[in-house]
Amino acid sequence: MIRFLSLLILVGVWGCQEAVEDSNPVYISGEIVNPTDPYVILFKGEEPLDSALLDAQNRFVLRIDSLENGLYNFFHRPEFQYIYLEQGDSIQVRLNTVAFDESLVFSGSGEGVNNFLIDFFLESEGEENLIREMFIPMEPSAFSVKLDSLKARKLRQLDELKTEFPITEGAYHTAKASILYKNYYYKEKYPFWHRKLTGDAKGVHELPEDFYAYRSEVTYDDPSLTFLKPYHDFMIFHIGNLAYMGCKKACEISSDNKVGNQLHFNQHQLQLIDSLVTGDELRDNLFRTVAFDYLLKYDSQENLDQFMSDFHKRSENNRHNQEIDALSEAIRKLSTDEVMPDLTVEDAAGKVHSLRDIAGAGPVVFYFWSGPQQHHLANITRRIGSLKEEYKEYRFVGICLRTEKARWNSMVSTYGLNAEDQYWAEDFEDFAHTLVVYHPYKSIVARNGKIVNGFANLNTSF
Template identity: 45%
Template sequence: MIRILLSTCVALIMGCSSSNKDSETVVFAGEIINPTSDQVVLLKGRIKIDSAKLDDNNRFKFKLPSIENGLYHFNLAPEHQYVYLEKGDSLMVRLNTIYFDESLVFSGSNEESNNFLLELFLATEKEDFSMYSEYYELEPLDFIAKIESLKKDKVAKLKELSSENPISKEAIKLLTGSINYTYYRYLEIYPFQHKRKTAEENFHELPKDFYNYRNKVNYDDHTLTYLRPYYDFMKAHFGNLSYMSCKKDCNNAHEDGSRQLHYKKHKLHLIDSLAIEKELRDNLFRNVAFDYLLKKKDAPENTEIFLKEFKKVSKNNMHIEEIENLYQGITNLQPSRVIPNLTVITFDNESRTLTEISANKKVLFYFWSGANKKQYLDIFNRVSILKEKKPDYELIGINIKTDYNEWKNILSSHGVNPASQYHSDDFKELTEKLVLYPMNKAIITNNTVIVDGFSNIYHN
């Protein structure tokens, strides 16, 4: 029934056009149920290709004269998902934002590739839970057997799919990469998770051929650069390589005070020596920088050394401005600094600054997004507890990545006092200036002056 409805929608939206592989024009259209934004943005990597407004029926349409075959993603703020496109495609997507990934269905040319890619994405989410809850406790050979069994099932499904449908070699490569690198990542993570789950003092001895799959790793594959399983594997892979090689060769020669710096420098140079594809390198270098700057507050002199080393090995990194802004944001949130004077919007659509809001009082700022119902309900419950624990503080919520009217509806439907709630449309500025990583972050001030710029709402 869903396929019949989608076929009808495809005909209506695309004007009864069919896939024409002799033409380079690509039509990508869709229908959004319960839209969270009034436009859909199509990107390839970090590059915006085009945007399309939703019409009165919540439908959108891209008509692209000529594009590169490959993996794209479409954003309907605050959500996003993959779409694989080839020249001549006419592809339709239908989704309900309340169950974004689970409701998403593709129809038209390349529907098989896109639906299978989505199926792999959803399967990985479920398998990740099983890995952490039970599989990482297994002995190495049993773990390998489990991994191979799961992988074999996906490969068989892909083989069956490709035998029954005309799927291009490029699409097969992408789908195969998604399968392989998903299970390669589990193997990279296994030694660390097994040690943690079993509370063993040392890392478990592994079979000599445990890492044989590394011989198949491609560090220079542009087509996979923005494929999530590939990138997640690379992060785990370089984390494993860095830790194990440092453990073996460095003999803890570094002082405790510079241990974090030593390890991150080690990781930077491993990425520099192995990763080839420019965007992959830049993204991995960015990951190391964010991990260093956010997860452990190092001495200022060590941070300066790290940034100097980062710029040395990662020349012309496309993320350098973002990283420098992050560093500046962290600097500006140190104790005794005045909170950044950012503007937010009240329930009555009036502008207020953070310094105005926090003047002459103690304030705990917390942050939430309407995109994650569990997250904001948990935070609302936590705030109710904190009101009892911290009666001398005013608890101020700042909403991000949510439509203004939807934000107001959430507050009203859950009985949240709008006087203590504010909204921001500028997620980028707020994220950079207030360093909103993770979303459970809290900022504590006293008469506009920062007491703790990196608190956590669940640790107060």
């Protein structure tokens, strides 16, 4: 889900670091088995740097004549993964989209650090459940010992890699930061996970004085780490943790009620980002993350307006302002009793229909799915089956996004979906932005052409 949400909100990209004077070209070549898109795109920061068209054998070659050493994003729709590049590198990539990350292998110059990073990524995906189940129930001191032992093992592996492959200081710094900030992330999460798993009614566990000692090592202005996932994930939860703890103390409250208030809590987060974070890109990205998180938990237009006012005061020149303002306006247009947006979809026969007309035919629940997310489609199909039994008066209409039309038709048949209640949307971005489709279980309830609930959730709203 994280990857799904992430792709709908923003194509994940990775920043750059330490300019190198040499002008040796960089070559990235490879083969993609079972491609899902004709192109491979390399991103730098938030801009596409270059792209390559797959040939008849699903192979590609990228040549970049000049670049800065650092993290880049290798993107083959709808999947992505970062790649560390340095001047003069010649890297071969091979992957199978059926298991994109698991099959991804690098060879050639730079293979050492890139294979380490992808292995670390895969290991981290699996270890979080282990840490939640085995480490989180422990008392704080025991938890720290176990977690630091895990960190030490990974650092030893990195040092061993350094003896086997020529790794520059920049590459080593990036790999080490992945390890450290993943460790810090678990430390930030511990009090909240522990309370939830143990059912502690007393609230957040009292922690040793040195539990957050690592915070003295945290940097808020390292541009080489801005788009590194472990660093970015840590920063998001770190800011949220500081806002929560600070509010409980400074706001002089005896319960979580005020802390849990979305407007109040997110105003604290905006204040912290403004006062702590000095790196421009990191500031902009964290402000954007807080804004999206708040806006997508829409509670009232009055609170939304107050939040947007505070947001613009603290993030006046944010490069994401246009996107955030557009989201705010789209949310307003999905308020109760607003007219259903007049977007169009196609049925299996190719006939065009207006969502407004579909909504005018009676009470309707619109939900959304996509071809690449087949596990999600299976889950959502089961859920819709249950809801149809309970809410017989509603028509449940599925809208397929980000999928070729021929594949959509095939999947409707394969999954036994009622073709009369399934439609295909050609313009994914228009739908995602207009209908605020940033959650996999997002749905819209409409009646007589007007919105009843523009932010319903198939799992929690019925």
